[in-house]
Amino acid sequence: MVKVARVWTYLTPRFLPFADAATPELPLGRLLRLALFQVSIGMAIVLLNGTLNRVMVVELGVPTWLVACMVSLPLVFAPLRALVGFRSDTHRSVLGWKRVPYIWFGTLLQFGGFAIMPFALIILSGDTTGPVWVGHAGAALAFLLVGAGLHTTQTAGLALATDLAPAEARPRVVALLYVMLLAGMVFSALLFGALLADFTQLRLIQLVQGCAVATVVLNVIALWKQEPRNPAATRPDLPRPSFSQSWAAFRSSGRAGRVLVAVGLGTAAFSMQDILLEPYGGQILNLTVGETTALTALLAAGTLGGFALAARQLGRGADPYRLAALGVMAGLFAFSAVIFSAPMESPMLCRIGTVLIGFGSGLFVVGTLTAAMALARDGESGLALGAWGAVQATAAGTAIAMGGAIRDVVSSLGAQGALGPVLADPSVGYGAVYYLEIILLFATLAAIGPLVRTTAAVTRQPQPTGFGLAEFPG
Numbered sequence: 001m002v003k004v005a006r007v008w009t010y011l012t013p014r015f016l017p018f019a020d021a022a023t024p025e026l027p028l029g030r031l032l033r034l035a036l037f038q039v040s041i042g043m044a045i046v047l048l049n050g051t052l053n054r055v056m057v058v059e060l061g062v063p064t065w066l067v068a069c070m071v072s073l074p075l076v077f078a079p080l081r082a083l084v085g086f087r088s089d090t091h092r093s094v095l096g097w098k099r100v101p102y103i104w105f106g107t108l109l110q111f112g113g114f115a116i117m118p119f120a121l122i123i124l125s126g127d128t129t130g131p132v133w134v135g136h137a138g139a140a141l142a143f144l145l146v147g148a149g150l151h152t153t154q155t156a157g158l159a160l161a162t163d164l165a166p167a168e169a170r171p172r173v174v175a176l177l178y179v180m181l182l183a184g185m186v187f188s189a190l191l192f193g194a195l196l197a198d199f200t201q202l203r204l205i206q207l208v209q210g211c212a213v214a215t216v217v218l219n220v221i222a223l224w225k226q227e228p229r230n231p232a233a234t235r236p237d238l239p240r241p242s243f244s245q246s247w248a249a250f251r252s253s254g255r256a257g258r259v260l261v262a263v264g265l266g267t268a269a270f271s272m273q274d275i276l277l278e279p280y281g282g283q284i285l286n287l288t289v290g291e292t293t294a295l296t297a298l299l300a301a302g303t304l305g306g307f308a309l310a311a312r313q314l315g316r317g318a319d320p321y322r323l324a325a326l327g328v329m330a331g332l333f334a335f336s337a338v339i340f341s342a343p344m345e346s347p348m349l350c351r352i353g354t355v356l357i358g359f360g361s362g363l364f365v366v367g368t369l370t371a372a373m374a375l376a377r378d379g380e381s382g383l384a385l386g387a388w389g390a391v392q393a394t395a396a397g398t399a400i401a402m403g404g405a406i407r408d409v410v411s412s413l414g415a416q417g418a419l420g421p422v423l424a425d426p427s428v429g430y431g432a433v434y435y436l437e438i439i440l441l442f443a444t445l446a447a448i449g450p451l452v453r454t455t456a457a458v459t460r461q462p463q464p465t466g467f468g469l470a471e472f473p474g
Contacts, residue, residue, distance in 0.1 A: 031173065034164070035180035036222040037103065037157045040215045041150055042184025044110060047211055048074070048146060051192050052117075055204060056139070060124045070140050072401065074147020078393035081155045085386025088156045092236045096229035099160035106152030107219040113145030114212030118205040125201045151393070153219065155386050160227055162373070162385070178307055182300060255451060256375050256387075262324070262447040263368045263391045268399035269440035270331060270361040272433055273338075275404055277354065280338070284427045285347045295354050302355035306330075306362020320370035321451045327363030328448070330356050331441050335434045342427040364444075365392075371451070403433045 053071055056062040084102060091098045116138055123135030158177070165173045195207055273280075277299065278292040287295075310323055337353030340346075372388040411429030 030226070031176065032180075033224070034157075034161060034222050034226055035177050036218045037153060038177050038181040039184030039187075040110075040218040040222075041154055042181045043188040043211060043214065043218075044146055044150055046185050046188040046192065047208070048143060050189060051196070051204075051207075055199075056124065059199065059201075060121070062124060062136070062139075066136065070143045072397060073140060073143045074150060075393060075397035076144065077148040077151045078397065079390045081151050081390040081393065082383060082386035084152050084155045085159060085389075086383045088159055089383055090240045091234060092240060093234045094231060094236065096231035096234050097227055098234055099156045099163070100223055100227050102156035103153050103160065103219065103223055106149045106154075106156065107216060109145050109149030109152060110215050111149075111212050113142040113147075113149060114208055114215065116145065117142040117208050121201065121205055121208070151389070155389055157222070159385050164226065179304065182304070256372075258447055258451060259368065259371050259375065260387060260391045262444055262451070263372070263388060264395040265440050265447060266324070266328060266364050266368065266444040267392050267395040269328075269437045269444060270357065270364065271396040272399040272403035272437050272440075273335075273357070274396075274400050276407055276430055276433060280427075280430045281347070281350060284342050284430060285345070285350055287347060291347070295351065298351055298354045299358040302358025302360075303362040304358075305355075306359040306364075307366060308362075309359075310363050310366035314366065314370055319452065320367040320374070321448055322367075324364050324367030324371065325445060325448050325452060327360040327365075327367060328441050328444050330360030330363065332438060334360055335438050335441070339431055339434050342431070406436065407433050 049071060053067060056067045056070075088099050088102045091101060093101065095101075120135045120138030120142055123132065123138065161173065161177060192207065196203060277295055281287040281292040281295050306327060310327075313323060314320065334353045334356030337349050337356065341348075341350035341353065369388055373384050375384060407429040409429075410432040411426060414425065414428040
């Protein structure tokens, strides 16, 4: 048995890319406990974008356009992530905490949103005599509060993880946190599906209330004794620069603007197809519901593969800009495969393209995130994380909305014959989105190219990869 245990100890770090994320400064138990805030965020994302989205449209009869607006409300807060990160960097308190107050405040915002939601659902269900517009307003407020809490908690929480993790271990730690985020989403989706198998309005309300309690419990456990108190660093009389001064210093490197432009373009390119992938498989390739659901699983698997490779290469001193460019190149092949799967009637080609989309996205996210964090000055990881997260979240949300609109408009024009008989096929609407994504990927390469050349000219030595936990979205 001892011999078998030794063999297992040897094999585990080798075949599990995230198993060696623990360090003496951040043991595995403490790291996994810290990662619980990512689990709570994954749970909230599934509840908002999946469960409540479907229930409000199908069971409660809320207009689809109104539900779409509600689901997009969390993006209103996304541009403020840079400010949240800056405030957590420069927080002044006699208690000696910088990140904890913002994580706790974000948790309370999430709890408040979940607490309001049941009352809105009661009104929308028609079980009360109250005006319907109150239910709509209450649901919108709930979505907005939960979204604000998500962005605040994740920005400050990931910044805390960056503070705690040694620089050399950050790529592996971030990879582990990302796995925990996906695990939280998968587990929550399965749990919500089982609990709502026999749907009733009361059970839905109980589920929302349970999520409110679970959010607080998970985040309190994650925070417990994580951030060391340092009153000398947060005493109220310390001078604090303004946000504009810190932002100007962040951009003074000359690369920050181009990096953020690349992040926005690349994120939009990889995200525009998010809500179209499964409909494309069903409508164009005639895949069953189970087969289209498997496409999402393939996308997640490809993302994890890209993330694992990126973490390994960054740990060996790879250039993050080259890594991001490699992800963009993978995306070009991926979208080409998805486009050609329609005329070739090849579901397998679509599956290969789906895996490559996830793989390229994983490489791009890690590469640009590492590059953004490398621009941060000491003690300002929150600002760099917030800027990256703000651009990433805003670009993703905008691209998803544009993708759906472009697909509908082009498909409608094609069906009406406005584009000619050749472009009357149902796949034309989807193809327009995929071609636009390829154009955006080429624009992303144009933005990254000078950064790769600059990096090569400055140094050929491996650089520390500050790929922090404070850097990852969601």
